[in-house]
Amino acid sequence: MSRIIIESSKHDGKIELPEQLIFGRTFTDHVFEMDYDPDKGWHKPTIKKKSNLDLDPAAMALHYGQAIFEGMKAYNYTDGKIALFRPEKNFERLNNSNRRLCIPEIDIDLVMEALFELIKIDKEWIPTKEGHSLYIRPFVFANEPSLGVRPANQYKFIILLNPVGPYYPQGFKPVPIMVTDEYVRAVRKGVGDCKCAGNYAASLIAQREAQKEGYGQVLWLDAIEQKYLEEVGVMNIFVSLKNEIATPMLTGSILPGITRMSVIQILKDWGYNMNERMISIDEIVDAYDQGNLFEMFGTGTAAVISSISKLKYKDKIMEFNEKEAGELGTKLYNEITGIQWGKIKDKYGWIKFVE
Ligand SMILES: *Cc1c(COP(=O)(O)O)cnc(C)c1O
DSSP: OOOOEESOOOOSSOOOOOSSOOTTTOOOSEEEEEEEETTTEEEEEEEEEOOOOOOOTTBHHHHHOOEEEOOEEEEEOTTSOEEEESHHHHHHHHHHHHHHTTOOOOOHHHHHHHHHHHHHHTGGGSOOSTTOEEEEEEEEEEOOBOOSSSOOSOEEEEEEEEEEOOSOTTOSOOEEEEEESSOOSOOTTTTTTSOBHHHHHHHHHHHHHHHHTTOSEEEEEOTTTSOBEEEETTEEEEEEETTEEEEEOOOSSSOOOHHHHHHHHHHHHTTOOEEEEOOBHHHHHHHHHTTOEEEEEEEETTTEEEEEEEEEETTEEEEOOSSSOOHHHHHHHHHHHHHHTTSSOOTTOOEEEOO
16 A cells, blocks of 8 residues: 555646746646654655645745755656666755754655656656656755744655756757856855755856856865865766876765766776866866866766866866867766666666656
């Protein structure tokens, strides 16, 4: 017997997806919701029609930011199977964010079951076209009405489903990145390694300024010395150097990406000298000047791999390839999307089918 309460599983009329699916705009017609209070714990795990929330203006998340989220994708194979990529890692990370923000942890088995049920109910919403997928947004926020600064006593957990088009509608193209030493994203021992809402609010201004100068995203340096590479936008970063592939080690201010984790494993298996370590921006500039910096790319669920065309740091512009993504980034992109779409054998057991 399923523990999930199904309040609705029907659709109002025929499901029609817009021709152009813009990220984060179209949602399926059901959500999963669950509430927390100290007496009942997490309770009433329910799949229902998506509707507006009934929220008190004093809901604590709106004032003091106890709000965390996750992001993952489901892939609709043409044979009717629906695949998820390492979803247990997302829920483990969700609980990690919960712990840091004093939010009660969730039961991973229960929400995995709920996610499967929700996806099955809204299956017809998942596009099957090449490169299209279903973006999954689980999130938790404090909805207790109170203005006291303390951990809330009431929370809501929701899973929203968002059908999305391909991240690269014009093909796998590299993007220009600007290093910021004006702003920092997160500091060690803070909340940089959590997917909490406030981190993204803090990062918007640097992104806006980079975009004004024609750069797609920001490369963040560490908050203490503004010296070591941290992340690129909302992605982890990798650099291909002479005899080595390196990515910043997890110091506490960096988000431990699941794509990052997967790329590290694949590169090690391919025989690369793959290292997690501190990488200074000066080392990057020197390696570039000596011709020992071959390519840089970001990793994350939305894009999988995002190759960097050029990198601006102060007055220095380091150019890679404006037109084509780097060779290693392309190879990794093909490998991971191949595993996700069932075109390459999943020897790691990373794929979970919705059943
Ligand atoms: C989500 C996120 C990433 C990428 O994590 P994935 O699990 O690979 O999607 C990297 N950096 C930040 C800041 C993020 O929010």
